[in-house]
Every structure is written in C-alpha cells, then in structure tokens.
Amino acid sequence: NAGVMQNPRHLVRRRGQEARLRCSPMKGHSHVYWYRQLPEEGLKFMVYLQKENIIDESGMPKERFSAEFPKEGPSILRIQQVVRGDSAAYFCASSPTAPPNYGYTFGSGTRLTVV
Amino acid sequence: DAKTTQPPSMDCAEGRAANLPCNHSTISGNEYVYWYRQIHSQGPQYIIHGLKNNETNEMASLIITEDRKSSTLILPHATLRDTAVYYCIVRVSNDYKLSFGAGTTVTVRA
Numbered sequence: 001n002a003g004v005m006q007n008p009r010h011l012v013r014r015r016g017q018e019a020r021l022r023c024s025p026m027k028g029h030s031h032v033y034w035y036r037q038l039p040e041e042g043l044k045f046m047v048y049l050q051k052e053n054i055i056d057e058s059g060m061p062k063e064r065f066s067a068e069f070p071k072e073g074p075s076i077l078r079i080q081q082v083v084r085g086d087s088a089a090y091f092c093a094s095s096p097t098a099p100p101n102y103g104y105t106f107g108s109g110t111r112l113t114v115v
Numbered sequence: 116d117a118k119t120t121q122p123p124s125m126d127c128a129e130g131r132a133a134n135l136p137c138n139h140s141t142i143s144g145n146e147y148v149y150w151y152r153q154i155h156s157q158g159p160q161y162i163i164h165g166l167k168n169n170e171t172n173e174m175a176s177l178i179i180t181e182d183r184k185s186s187t188l189i190l191p192h193a194t195l196r197d198t199a200v201y202y203c204i205v206r207v208s209n210d211y212k213l214s215f216g217a218g219t220t221v222t223v224r225a
Contacts, residue, residue: 004158033211042202042215043159056211091158099211103149103161 002026004094004107005074012113013082021077021110025094032075033104034067037089048098049075055098082114119203124220127197133190135219137203140184145207148179150188152199153218159202162188193223 005024013019025032034046036059046059049069057067064082069075079086089111093104120138127133139148149164163170163177165186170177176189190197202218 006158031211035213035215042217043213044215045212048211093158095211099209103151103164104159104213106158106160108156108158 004029004092004105006090006092006107006110008110009108010111010113012115014115015083016081019079019082019086019112019114021079021090021092021112022074023077023092023094023107024074025092026096026105029094029096029105031095031098032069033093033095034075034077035091035093035106037091037109039088043091046077050098079112082112084114087112087114119205119216121201121203121216121219123217124222127190127193127221127223129195129223129225130192133193133197133221133223135188135190135201135203135221136185137188138185139203139205142183142205143207146205147208148177148183148186149204149206149213150175150177151202151204151213151215152197153202154196154199159215162201193221195223195225197221198223 007022030051032049035043037043047067048056064080066078089109091106091109093106147164147166150162151159153159163175165177179186200218200220202215
C-alpha cells in the first residue's frame with residue numbers, strides 16, 4: 001500500500017509563473033490536508049478537503065492560492081503568480097476519517113523555489 | 116489549542132534511551148498529547164499519542180504525568196536514524212488541525 005504521494009519533489013518557478021503541486025492520498029483515504037513549512041519555521045495548516053469539497057481553507061492566503069480535490073485524480077494546490085515569499089516546503093497528509101483515530105500520514109513534500 | 120513548550124535541542128548517544136520532555140500546563144481535559152517527528156527533508160511522521168494513560172508502541176513510549184501538565188517521549192534505544200525534529204502537539208480528538216511549534220531537534224551521536 002503506497003503512502004501519500006506528492007509530486008514533484010522539487011519545483012522551481014520564476015516570479016509570476018504558476019505552481020501546481022499534486023497529492024495522491026493513501027488508498028482508501030478521502031480526506032486531504034495541506035500544510036506549508038516556510039524556511040526555519042514550523043508547519044502551518046493551509047486547507048482541508050474531501051472529495052470535491054473544501055471543508056476548511058482558513059489557513060490559505062487570501063489571494064493567488066487555491067486547492068481542489070476532484071472526484072477522480074489527485075488533490076492539487078495551485079499558486080498563481082508566485083513570489084519569492086512562496087518558497088517553502090508544501091506537505092500533504094491524508095486520513096480515512098476526519099480526524100483520524102490515530103495520526104495522519106504525510107507525504108514527503110514538494111519543495112518550491114521561486115527565483 | 117493548548118500550547119506546548121519543548122527544549123530547542125538535545126543530544127543523545129546511540130544505543131541509549133532518549134527522553135524528550137514536553138510541557139502543556141494549560142491542557143484541557145479532552146485534549147490528547149500527540150508526538151510527531153520530522154527527519155530532514157521528509158514529511159512529519161506520527162509516533163504516538165495518549166490522553167492520560169501511558170502508552171507504548173513499536174517506536175516509543177509516552178509517559179503523561181498524573182496532572183497531565185507534562186509528558187515525556189521515550190525512544191528506548193536511539194539510533195542515528197532517530198535524528199530528527201520532534202514535535203509535541205495537543206489537540207482535541209475531533210479537531211483535524213495540527214499546530215506545530217518549533218519542536219526539539221534531537222541529534223543522536225555515535
């Protein structure tokens with residue numbers, strides 16, 4: 001049973017470009033969470049999604065950031081018109097229930113570098 | 116969320132037990148104590164959690180004081196692969212958000 005898969009592992013974008021980060025949850029998991037870790041900082045909750053629904057996006061920046069989890073396919077975190085301050089590691093976690101009875105399973109993350 | 120306080124760093128000798136303290140003096144009765152770790156360049160990994168009883172699994176043991184104001188994560192036989200940042204988190208069971216602090220950077224030395 002594969003774990004949470006995130007791709008790409010590393011992504012370099014120029015300022016003003018778009019970044020698309022993908023997260024495939026574990027098999028049987030229908031709840032997905034995105035976290036961001038800025039350099040030298042702790043992980044911060046961004047958004048919680050179920051299939052085709054955004055449940056809580058209270059941690060998402062108000063502009064340029066969006067997330068989706070379609071009926072088919074991975075969850076996508078989209079950052080439009082990236083700026084240097086978006087450089088960070090973005091982690092996705094999934095769970096079969098919300099919240100899970102135990103801990104979350106995290107992916108290995110996507111490291112976004114904006115140049 | 117109740118906040119936690121952890122030492123910023125600690126060293127441990129390979130093969131010895133590592134005892135990681137965490138203070139959560141404002142924890143409420145329905146909040147659990149969770150421990151995660153983050154090995155360099157990887158995503159956080161769940162270790163263990165508990166409410167008020169001590170817990171043990173294949174990775175670690177969790178000792179929670181009777182007043183629940185502090186806890187200790189014990190790695191019984193630390194290896195070099197246990198070098199990581201360890202996070203102590205408290206949350207209610209029906210809250211899906213995790214609030215990560217700065218954690219404790221544990222370095223296991225040969």
